[in-house]
Amino acid sequence: MRGWTHFFSGLAMVTFFPPLLSDLVNGVMWPVLAGVAAYMPDFVDFKFRKFLWKLDIVVDPAPRDPRSKLSPRRIRIGKLSENERWRFYYIEGYVERVVEDREDYAEFDLRDETGVIRVVARDRDYYKLRETLGLSLEEAARSKRRITIPGYLEVSEQGKLYWNVADAPHPQLIANAVAEAINKAYESGRMITIKIHNIRMPGDFYRRFLVHYDQENKRIVVYMGPLVSTGGLPLEGTEPPEYRKVGVASTKYPFRKIYPRPTVIDAFSGPEIGYVRVSEVVEEVFIPWHRGFSHSITASLVAGLVASLIALIAGYANFLYLGIACTLGYLAHVLEDQLGFMGSNLLPPLTKKRVPGAMLGPSNPGLMNFATNWLMIAIMIWNLNRFSPDLGIVPYKLIRLSALIPRIPPHLEDYTLLGVLISPTILVYLWGLVDRWLFIRKYRAPGVEEAKRRETVEEVLEEVGGY
């Protein structure tokens, strides 16, 4: 669920309490705390825990320039070593000697003030290089003009280092790191957290890549994708050529990814992924700092208590109602998140792990989010309608179903209105259940052959708009 949905849920909980509504009408704004409390679980996780979480392995496939904060960063030729293999940088210097220059392929030596390295350009990268240079390699060599060449360090079959012209890192770097994390988690028996940085390029574009867990074959497959905008729109013609599109690494031990879709990394920030050994299998824990104690029923009680105490100390008369509204708002957040897949650690210290979510409407989580927002709007309308006359705002209820359907017994009128108002949400949630069933059948049925799994991956690749 999106942030506003949670915050809004807290505000909706306020409407259950006429004393709080009365305060709001009179300009006393303490009840806003209920919205704050309802958003607090994500605030704690995303503004504190995320940054304080201990990382065991950090993969930065394309280190950023410290000034522009964009990739690639310059690396001097003298600093190149096998540790930097497959990482995306640019080198700068002049062409010292052209070894070979033919269609689709070129080899030349580039020198800067710290050393010299063999540069290889092939496939589409060759043409991009020519286009960027605006002149032939021979001309560049003669002119001694300084040029910049993006790419990554590669090792030839003969074991020699060379610079491969490219516009992205090689995905092998990421595949190896993920496989290493899985192996370490199995061998050490503790959670190993890997941080994979995203790749931010000029023009506010990001290089999209995805990590696929091939559980059957104990392989990690990383696909390097196109450049995408912050909003996820792929930029035409930016897909890497075939030879550096896929990286595959095998793990020594079996692993399990509960959510069957690949992990997509592009805009905003790269994820932290935890791996933990459970019996003889390593399980993935996506963003392990999230949905822990902060997203629990236990924490909702603590939040209400803290809010009450703050309000009491500040001299707010309705501190008790406020505390209950804060608890309900916080609890609403926990339950709303539980509708999704990831789930939360619901009752610490009694529970230690995330309880898997209900996974309602996996094919359209946006609709579930909207339905939840509608539920909160419905609750607000219902409460404001029944309490407004008591608060002296209006002389009578503004929505009276009995005016439309005279047969409704007066004592049931309010509840009927509630039923009518929340019926769209109920319908969407029911659809969510059907969608869940279809999703499980499609992705997780026992005996799904490898071909079908591949199809699933292909479908997701298409969804993410690359190739």
Added chain:
Amino acid sequence: MEYFITPVDVILWGLMGSGVGLLLSWIPGLHIANLMILILFAAPIFTGGNEYAAPYFALGAVVAFSFMSSIASTYLSVSDESMMLMLFPSQRYLLVGRGHRAILLYCTGALIGALFLAVFMTTAGVYVMPVIYNLFSPYYWFALLAVVVFMFMSEWPKEADLGVTRLGKLWLAWRQILGGLLVFFASGVLGLIATYSGLIRLEVAFARLTPLFIGFFGLPWVLRNIISKRRIPLQDTRHVVETAPSAVVNGAASGIIGGGIAAFFPIITGGMGALIGGHMASSRGDDAFLISQGAARTVYYTGALFFLFHPTMRVTRGAVAWLVGGLYTPKTWIEFYYGAALIVLAAGLSLIATIYMSKAISKLLTRVSYVHISAVIAVFLVALVYYLTGISGLILLLAATAVGFAAMIFNTRLTYCLGALILPVLLNITGYTGLALSLLGIGE
């Protein structure tokens, strides 16, 4: 029964408003409220017996502005706050030669927004809106405060990953959040100064916030274009709407919700409404985003004015509505339905005009240096502020530009600059205006 205005008058005055709106709205920095002030006060025609036509003239102009102002924000990097969330996607489109496609997406949303507004307000809205108004109006300030608090709480730390240590990351994250707070309060202080200090002459008090808004949202971008010597690539002017039906539905829903919230709740602006609308409809993707912005702005600007036409609501929202309401407020259902029809008509006209204007500007940009265009815009904005508010306005403009730059440096939301509007209101409703003014040395 004799009516004050006939359908012919509506069409005539409405289209005249649209025409003026289309002619002027692409000019950077000219907000519709300022534009209407200039027109209505420069043209006494509306005060000499034709005041019944003024609402339709304004409605036509506002619809035109909702469409045509996308030209300035997409191609010339200047816009009002409600476009701030959009600047980045539309600039990205421009920088990859797709500025015209951004305009087409925006116009798709704007057209849907206009049609929705006309249809909804004349059908379900007739019954629903008065009830919603009566239920929620006692809680306006609660809604405003809630949205502001949410804006701060939901700030996404963009650079924290670059930190080396855990504490370093935490500091980078919070530097951005605290930077946002600083921008909000600095803008708020400028808002208090502009409103209460008497720095801006009383005769031009209607334009007291103009130097601030141009300083926050306009000038920093233009100056940045000049400093970075930005060049615009060749633009593709083919009529290609690059999106999917689901993105259209999602973007339009998000925009209509966001624009509706902004139109309905006072002080909550288009940018803030769009933030909430985007969260509610789970809007993702640049195409959906641009569509949502078109819908949000149309529903926000046009909807706010159209509330004035609703005979049983009696709500005045936005500067244009206050201005027009001072001349004449429509009172009958027939005037209301005329207004709805005019929205559809003006939207159709504005759509066509905006598309062709976009093509023309696209071609112009490839022939004229973008730095030169930016320099001309900068001079125009400064001249506009000087013309409206004099030297004091220029001083405020300078201060506001510094705050706008600060928002960029902290990499935080430019919407926080709305502190200039929001902080004075929040102080007012909580009774702290006097204290704040005495701290600033303003007043007694």
